[in-house]
Amino acid sequence: MSTAQLPPQPNDSDRGASRGDGLPAHASPTYYEQPLLKKPHWEWSVITYLFLGGIMGGSGMLVMIADERPERDADLARSARYVAFALAAACPLVLISHLGRPERFLNMLRIVKFKSVMSMGVWGLIAYSGPSTLAAAAQLSRDGVLPKWIAALEPRPLMKLLQGLIGAFMAGYTGVLISATAIPLWGKGKRYIPAFSVCSGFAGACALNAAIVALTGSDRTRHKLERLELIASTAELVLLESFRRHAGSTGDPMFAGERGRRLRTYTQIGGIIGPALLGRLPFGGRAKTLLASALTLAGGYILRETLIESGKDSADDPRAASRQPE
Amino acid sequence: MANGFFTDTTLCIGCKACEVACKQWNQLPADGYEFSATSYDNTHELGGTTWRHVAFVEQAAPLDAPAADTKWLMMSDVCKHCTNAGCLEACPTGAIIRNEFEDVFIQPDICNGCGYCVPSCPFGVVDLIAPADYDAPRGFVSDGRTNDDATQHHGGIAGKCTLCYDRQKLGLTPACAKACPTESIQFGNVDELHARAKERVEALQARGVQAYLYGVDDNNTVGDLNAFFLLTDAPAAYNLPERPVLPSTRQRAGYTAAALTAAALALAGWAVLRSGD
Amino acid sequence: MPGLGASFGRGGATTFVQDLVNADCILIEGSNFAECHPVAFRFVMTAKERGATIIHVDPRYTRTSAAANLYAPIRSGTDIVFLGALINWVLTNERYFKEYVTAFTNAPYLVREDFQDTEDLDGLFSGWREAGTYDTSTWAFEMEEVPRFDGEGTVKVPMRDETLAHPRCVINVLRRHFSRYTPQMVEDVCGMPAATMEQIANLLADNSGRERTTAFAYAVGWTQHTVGVQYIRTAGILQTLLGNMGRPGGGIMALRGHANIQGATDIPTLYDLLPGYLPMPSTLRDEQTFAGYLKNATKPGWWSNAPKYITSLLKAYYGEAATPENDFCFEYLPQISGDYSVLPTQISMKDGNVKGYFVIGMNPASSGQNAELARAALERLEWMVVVDSYETETASFWRREGADPAKIGTEMFFLPCATVLEKDGTMVNTNRMLQFHDKAVQPAGDAKSDLYLIYQLGMRLKTLYANSTDPKDRPIRDLTWEYPHEDEHERQRGEPSAVKVLQEINGYKVEPGKRGYECEQVAAFADLKDDGSTACGAWIFSGVFPDKATNRARNRVKDDWTSLGWGFSWPANRRMLYNRASADPDGKPWSERKKYMYWDEEAKKWAGPDIPDFPATKDPRTPRKPGATGIDAHAGSDPFIMQPDGRMQIFAAGTLKDGPLPAHYEPMDSIVRNHVYGQQNNPALREFDRDDNRYNGPENPDFPYVLTTYRLTEHSGIMTRYVPWLAELQPALFVEIDPELAVLKGIKNGGWATIKTRVGEIEARALVSGRMRPLRLGKGQRVHQIGIPYNYGTLGYTSGDVVGDLIPLAMDPNVSIHEAKTLTCDIRPGRRASYGRTDVDAAVPVSQHTTAGESHAHGVDHGGDRG
Ligand SMILES: Nc1nc2c(c(=O)[nH]1)N[C@H]1C(S)=C(S)[C@@H](COP(=O)(O)OP(=O)(O)OC[C@H]3O[C@@H](n4cnc5c(=O)[nH]c(N)nc54)[C@H](O)[C@@H]3O)O[C@H]1N2
Ligand SMILES: Nc1nc2c(c(=O)[nH]1)N[C@H]1C(S)=C(S)[C@@H](COP(=O)(O)OP(=O)(O)OC[C@H]3O[C@@H](n4cnc5c(=O)[nH]c(N)nc54)[C@H](O)[C@@H]3O)O[C@H]1N2
Ligand code: SF4
Ligand code: SF4
Ligand code: SF4
Ligand code: SF4
């Protein structure tokens, strides 16, 4: 018999559990190749939340920076306010659906905990819903749907500022939330993930609002949004690429194999380069914008999905889990 | 004063009394009846319904070496009750607390099953329990049924070693330590345990055993473990991380990166929107 | 356990587990101590922490080996060669404890001239009769006439040579007998490297003598062999030569099995014994009359008291009815006319010679040898009663795989039984310690305590025969059967009093007209009389209930050693037997370090932390009194009071059926020919060569691997298979094989494997592990040993095939123990072709017809990875 058939020996450089099943010894000691960490039980609901939260936050930022003079970005301000409000209403529902039992969402409100990114996120969401609701209401009254006096109540500059700041937080905290876990892949991306989450969220917001503006607003605003989106998604592309370099083999679950291919196809090419090229086309008009937006949004979703799913795989790799990134 | 465990793996005979005593005291369900063929370990890992787990590491001597060179390491794993506990920091509801014995305890009535503690434990200890296995009024459900079908964790809660909070409050030794026939699991004041453990290590090293403590004065962000171990092989051999990291230490970098990016984008946006056409 | 009895006088562990901490070395052989006695094993771990060397000799590297300092592999079934070689080594290197041996054993005695040893007869002793038994008359000593102690005439006593020079001295006979048991022989037969054997020899010798002691621990790894009793004899001789018996940190720790298995031999479930190790009257000896019985039962030494014990027992049984005139109803006792032990009964049941069967606290359908024969046998019964807490494989034999209920006539009664927490009672643990346990909760459902069931059965029989005049019914009518419960409600429930039963076991002073429980208790067995004035259910336990107020089985005062205040150990609460030997012939401790019992000059009595296993005030210098009755004949330096001459029997004169000295014989089924003698098996073993019980025989090429069976910590039997928390820990029957064999056979770790003998075929999941090591015997023969835990069955949260379905019935001649520890088998990847024997009447199990070839035809999955 070949000694390769024997379990690893105590004197071997690689100590550890033998499988005793006639398999050759493993490169570094693991416990029967079993996972060392537990993976998160996060499915579509959480992925969707990360996705929508980003757009919600991005829209808030757009509200803040929009120039409300009618001849300029009034149309953007309007759509961004409505989008922000709609998502601020939708996100809690998605979270609740994840908890299984709605009433349990209230447990989150027992405490404010700065150490817990999730607690911060929940309070951020609540904080965000205030201004965005008021702002949306005011917008409605300006648009003549609600009585005029409501608009008068809104301290607009302050609301814009709040929506912008909290929005930025909402777009970024989800990235912090996952990188502040024991999952090697996520830990490795502690700077990159929050950064490209913000970019992706902002890009998504630009895309969605561009689409709305395309249908309801001026070409001028639409083009400006396309330029903004280009800037954000280019940053996202650069960040993703440098994360891949930085992560090395720890990044494999995300960048290698089938999942890496998905990420490249749908997010990097389909969701970023594609729209950029579309933008360059001399023809197409609104339809082109609508298509580009759709691609960007899809890319954004795939990014979040890839992030979560590859995190689970990363948790299953005992070697990566043994020496956790600082 | 902190209470915890000193688990001395050189005294472990792998009888699994600790694992059973824990399930019995806490009325946890069995996790399934699958034969694993990984030595005598058929329960694999700690989890939502397995709070003590005995690992079996076989190191057989080659046939040309004496049979006596064969080693069979056994180690009873448990929640480490970290000084800086990732699970506790992550918990958004405050369900996870540090109790009067300075142990990390999950209040089942407050946990809402968000699952954030799960990936936040650097040791892969805590996990969600399916609703099928935990029923608020009755507590844990333990009829012969197992939870291996419990893939559906939504609506469940998180579960891990309580360090027998209930027993400690009654002045009782934790069930696992009580059941251990060889005092491989020693319960008590952590400082006293540290002292005892250090003597033990010296004694063993004097006998030529390469023994060391895991979870005491290792300079890492997790800090000392209230449940620490005496090991004779690499941590990874027992499925323990060589270098655990406290996840929250990454928050600062994360927030900063997010803030800078957002600011940059906002400025860029401001510029673009304000720029002439 | 006559293995110990023949050597030392009593069939029980000679020491107590707590004392193992005082050992300087512990040899664990024939036991998986850590896995099967985990709680007691703490004392081994303590000893190890205190610097003792722990040695484990076992065919498999187990959890015990992992905790030991030194593990040595051995081919199953060859321990006598290893131990014999140690004896030879100790003698030839003069490493034995000379003073101890000369003073305390029969080493100086001269063996009869006409005695012939295995050396002379190539594996047989003198007296072999072709009938298959020995005439043991030559296994005796040369006698000489000496004047009686009282000067009246002379008596015969064995001749001695205190110089140990005479060639026929026991010790020189021993030297010669074991001379061929060399380290090389160990390597060739046991597969243990000679160097390892010598390493162990040195460790034992270095840790024995005045200053140090070595303890031995064994269990059924040594007993379940057709030479089982002789394994224990060999160990006894070695421990005695090393001078470790009766001393702190020494002795032989016989680890008993079930929680109350010791109790079940003390008040026996064995067919040939009465309570307290009194022999059962037998038609094979002239014991038809009380006088005849007394003549045989009464022996020199302690057993001179036999008449007191049997008379008191009969008084306890038959009360008023038992009178001197009617020999205390001795005739009521059944007389045995043959071997009615479990296995032969199983056979004759299969042949339709048994009508009814009570199965109480046993599950032969899963734990029995040739278990299918056992199950099939149940089909021939008219009725069967199973008393158990679970519906066992035995209780459900009629609906087992392959059985046709329509064809089975056996009427089944299942009586649900209370578990230990649901009833009062006692258990006797491995320390011979009686401990009382109180009922904590009422039994679930309509479960009843065993005591209730037996008692009520008795009551019903009594009413049935109340008016009978037929003399044969008198035993039932005269039986004393009154144990009214102290508690009103329990009385109404019809529950008898376990306390009163224990009081009767302790014994009482008979008072005319009074019921047993109304009489005054006897304080100890010293009070028992042979005139019918005392009654006692089991003399060895006498003293546990010295007066109605004191139940010493309830004592719970512990200290860090002998803990005399905890429970009650027979005899007379002694913890260490033969402890007189812990002092030298003059009564002084052999050394300060190993001080235990010693003669206190001032107080003129024996002192120490234990109860002396010796007349408390007998001066060590008392000369022997030839002809005196009982132990008065012994000298003050004869520690083994149960033996006729007060000495350890290195040479067992005629007490065993298969030899006065141990000799190595191969198991019934062995992969090799006996390398030591021409004689292959134990000549006196009992075999049942028939179609439904076929042996693989020696060197059968179809069955080239050694098979052994054993337990797992995680399981005991049906009790654990029904506990989810235990079932999940070992969820399937598995077979342990070495990686080399796995590769050879293409068996995958975790896959299925099928194991086969001529008795049957079972399947199990494969656990390939380097802990199992192929051995190299003489002429470089490669031996693969296969191990299978036997705790599985068809019922429970986890189930598996029954290992007993592989094991043919074969018995040791002395105690009828089966040979479950060493077999031969074949193994192949994949699942079994067939299981269960469809045709009830067919004597031959179907699987026996199934050759490996056919099973291909049956389309067995040989990929082996159905798991
Ligand atoms: N958890 C648990 N504990 C138990 C029991 C149980 O079912 N479960 N059963 C109880 C009962 S009834 C009993 S009798 C005891 C038995 O206690 P043990 O005798 O200690 O248990 P076994 O596992 O039957 O056998 C012991 C060892 O004998 C080895 N062996 C086999 N053949 C030989 C041989 O020829 N020579 C030597 N030297 N070793 C050999 C086996 O490899 C095994 O490791 O355990 C008791 N304790
Ligand atoms: N192949 C192989 N076979 C073996 C052995 C081996 O080593 N290898 N070991 C042999 C040995 S040493 C032994 S002791 C036997 C054991 O053989 P068994 O004694 O037949 O096996 P157990 O499963 O222990 O059966 C005990 C039964 O008693 C029941 N019981 C428990 N408590 C009580 C009680 O208080 N009252 C009543 N009425 N029932 C109760 C349990 O539910 C269980 O069904 O197996 C023997 N068989
Ligand atoms: S080990 Fe994991 S679960 Fe236990 S306290 Fe530390 S972080 Fe929490
Ligand atoms: S699952 Fe429960 S314990 Fe874990 S973080 Fe969420 S609320 Fe806290
Ligand atoms: S302390 Fe209690 S809860 Fe924790 S492992 Fe031990 S028994 Fe289980
Ligand atoms: S109870 Fe003690 S000895 Fe048994 S497995 Fe657990 S730690 Fe090891």
Ligand code: SF4
């Ligand atoms: S089961 Fe009972 S007898 Fe066996 S080791 Fe445990 S405590 Fe001792």
Ligand SMILES: [Mo]
């Ligand atoms: Mo047994």
